[in-house]
Amino acid sequence: MDITKRKRELVKEFSPMLEKTSLLSILWIAALIAIIIVGLYAFYLQFINGHKVTGMRDNVVWGIYIINFIFFVGISYSGAFITGILHFFKTQWKHSIARIIKIITVLSLIVGPIFILLCIGRLDRLHYLFIYPRIQSPITWDIIAIMTDLIGCFIYLYLTFIPDFAILRDTTDLKVPKWQKKIYKILAIGYQDTTSQRLRLHKITQIMSVMIIAMAIVAYTVLAWIFSLTLQPGWNSTIFAPYFIIAGLYSGVGVIIISMYIIRKAYKLEKYIKKIHFIGAGIILLVISLLFGYFTFSEYFSKWFSHKTNDQELLDTLFSRYFWEFILANYVGVLVPIIILFFKKLRTIKSITFAAVIAVLGLWLNRYLIVIPTLETPYIPIQDTRPEFIFYTATWIEYALSFAGIAAFLLLFTLIMKFVPIIPMSGIIDQERDEEKGNKNKTEEVQ
Amino acid sequence: MKRNQFKYPLITSFVIILLCSTTSFAQEIDVNNYKMFFNFTTEKQADNSRLLEVSFNAKNKKDRKDIMPVYNAEIKFFNILNEEKVLIGSSNTSKEGVAQLILPESHNYLTDANGNINLKAQFESTDALVNKTAEINVKNLHLELNLVEIDSVKTVLVSAFTTNKLGEKIVAEDVEINFYVQGMLSKMLIEEGYISNGEYEFNFPTDIPGDINGNLLVHSMIVDHDEYWNVTQNKNVNWGVFHTHFVKEKNTLWSAVAPLWMYTVLTIMLIGVWANYVYTIIHLFKIKKEGKKL
Structure with a gap:
């Protein structure tokens, strides 16, 4: 050559x-x-x-x-x-x-x-x-x-x-x-x-x-610890670090698939970015979505079962004021990619990209539900209880x-x-x- | 279809017998099975008021553990001198079977020539219970508690006396007295002794911490005395010695300097990563050097 x-x-x-x-x-x-x-x-x-x-x-x-x-x-x-x-x-x-x-x-x-x-x-x-x-x-x-x-x-x-x-x-x-x-x-x-x-x-x-690879694990673990080393309801969890790593991988693979799709289309790179790449990435996304779903279920189930007062209040908030967000993040955001990616016939470039979009949006909402409802249900209520001081709207x-x-x-x-x-x-x-x-x-x- | 429970008549019968326990039937209380206890005491309290207290209980003659307080029984209290009988007041027993009456310091008692106060508690009979009475003779003891520093020595002084009809002081003799310091849950005994010639004195211990500001509540108590019954007096004093333990500060999560292991782990990790960066950069320079030669 x-x-x-x-x-x-x-x-x-x-x-x-x-x-x-x-x-x-x-x-x-x-x-x-x-x-x-x-x-x-x-x-x-x-x-x-x-x-x-x-x-x-x-x-x-x-x-x-x-x-x-x-x-x-x-x-x-x-x-x-x-x-x-x-x-x-x-x-x-x-x-x-x-x-x-x-x-x-x-x-x-x-x-x-x-x-x-x-x-x-x-x-x-x-x-x-x-x-x-x-x-x-x-x-x-x-x-x-x-x-x-x-x-x-x-x-x-x-x-x-x-x-x-x-x-x-x-x-x-x-x-x-x-x-x-x-x-x-x-x-x-x-x-x-x-x-x-x-x-x-x-x-x-x-x-x-x-x-x-080592630094990615250490750094994202540290980020998870910012939350889990506090005693806040919903954050103080031993599985937060691996949960964050899996969640990070879930969103990361999603964004990679979306980028691949856009770049492939925009620069006509079908010769280099082939269907096999999408299927490979899709299968990785499927495995991670199953893991992510498992971690999410474990996290919320243990909170529900332990029945601690503040955790219970947090779950009540999630299932009332944030009901639809919770459904979109933790049901739609996990189950839709699993369904699409699980069946071989559904694994087309477009459907894999669609699953990735759902996964990315669902994960952003999942992060929102980790941060905001917890801060809205603190251990000690503040003196001035004006709703705008308690509830958050961007x-x-x-x-x-x-x-x-x-x-x-x-x-x-x-x-x-x-x-x-x-x-x-x-x-x-x-x-x-x-x-x-x-x-x-x-x-x-x-x- | 034959049901399973009829297959085993013996077991079924046994279960039915267990279900029909004799204890499951409601029982009626027979008063004749109980012996009534009517206990009358008095205490001169720290504010010089007098507490009259009756404890009214029924005890099962067969089962000593079965004690039932008599609830809502009206107890009348009298002050008696010879033929004169003055009703002081009345009180109903609580759920614990206790009736109390507090007489202020200023109350005028009928006393005999020796200063004895004859007090009587009486429960009048009802359809179910017979009448009960109890009497006590008590002398009005004046117990004074003083907490003073004599030559920088923290000293506890008590004086105890009664007065006769002429107002003359008669000092108490050979009376057992105990001293306590109030703790969070109970009183801690610090001194036991006998009042002699109307006085008792001792040096206060120097190793009692008190609260965070060193405040203490000191009690002096005469308990179950034949003449004076219960007499209590107390006072607050700032004699606590709050020992501060000077512990050498360790490196902890909350101290100014982090634990050593944290520095060690962080340093090892950072040196490991940065050494690799330096190694990579050195190799990049080698690549550059080689390129220049070509």
Whole structure:
């Protein structure tokens, strides 16, 4: 196989993604920027007026910001977990989807923690967290875990980008601005795809993939502990850490399937993102949905059976004021994906994507039901019992900032796809090289 | 179809017999089976009022554990001197069979030449119960409790005396007295002794903590005395010694510094992860160096 020729072919195939910007994509980027601007205005109002412009009050001090934080960070951890597994076990079809997962991992870990900052009433005191850290606090553990994980994910993402940067640097036909070429050159760090360089890069990527899996488990466990180490009804649970990990995987796999579907359609990548990828991801989603359903049932059943006063009050709230949300999150959000994914005949690309959408929406609602009703049913009632002080309803400011977060995630994703091909060219070459080597070995054995 | 329970007549009969236990029938109480107990006592309380108390119970002659309080029985209390009989008041027994009457400090008693007060409690007969009476003779003892520091020594002093008709003090002699400190649930005995020449004195213990502010309630009590019956006096004093235990602060979850194991685990984990990052970056530099050579 002529590697240089093959590289040129692949660049030619993927270069339209990098070189051309269609009117639709310009409109798409403009719409995302507009949503972000509205979010920035909402943030300005919140910063000037304080949290009174949000729905958060004395009882419910955490609103949809923290739910978005858990949700995004969960996606990131599951992404890290899945990509680590795919890489470590050298899964054959990993190249087509690995980069999508890695980008999701890093971006959601950038966007997620921003929501935590929005939750802080006095942002001017943020540096106190670093000046006066309290090692005993799970919040401190979480900050350390998120920062360490973010750096780890960045390094891992970068390692997998290096060979592609080198290919793009070496391709003279590529019609991209000079600054972009310069960045490719800097980021390629003199990688020439020699055997020793390739082996060295594979070795450190392999180690990082294991590290990423371990960090994903540790970091999401710490996030679960922020809740479960308190004595709040509904949070103080021994199974919260594994429950959070499963929930994170559930939403993460869902988001990956949705991204695969959208990217496949938008960039006409049917050749690379095949039905088998959707079926594989769908089966993983089925297994996780069964586990998630089991954990959810265990969690609520033990609360109901123990009949502790505050847990009972919480369940009463869930089955009265939050009845429909509870049904959508824990029945529809679990059972519909199970039904769709369980039957082989129903496993089409569209239906698997639909199941993923239901799973993602159901899980967001599940996070909402973990955070809000618990804060609305505290151990000691507050003095002033005005309903707006007890019950939580998100304001437009919170929704605007939430959508701005999603828009920022999508915008960054779009821009990364304009910078590097979403299908790793080096991965395809590696796979073809391995296949060729395998064929050669077979021929030698026959002779 | 023959039903199962008729297959085994013996077992069925036994179960029926068990169900028809004799104890399952309601019983009527026969008063003749009971012996009536009518107990009359008096106590001079800390505020110098006098409590008259009658305990009225019926005890089963055969079963000593079967004690039934007589409820809502009217008890009349009298003060008697020779032929003169003055009704002081009356009280009905509670569900526990206890009737109480409290006479204020200012109450004028009929007393004999020796200062004895003759008190009588009486229950008048009803259709079911016969009348019951009990009498006691009591002297009005004045018990004074003083808690003073003499030469920095915390000292408990009591003086006990009665007065005759002329108002002359007659000191109490050879009267057993106990001292207690009030605890959360009961009283703790701190001293036992006998009043001699109308006085008793002792040094207060120096190892009693009291409440968080060092406050104590000290009781002096004469119990079941032949002449004075029960006499109580108490006083508050700030003599508690609240020992603060100076325990060297350990590294805990709630202390300023975290437990050592937490630092150890966190450090090991962070060093492990960051060492790998450094290792990766070193290899990236090696890749770069190799690229430059080409």
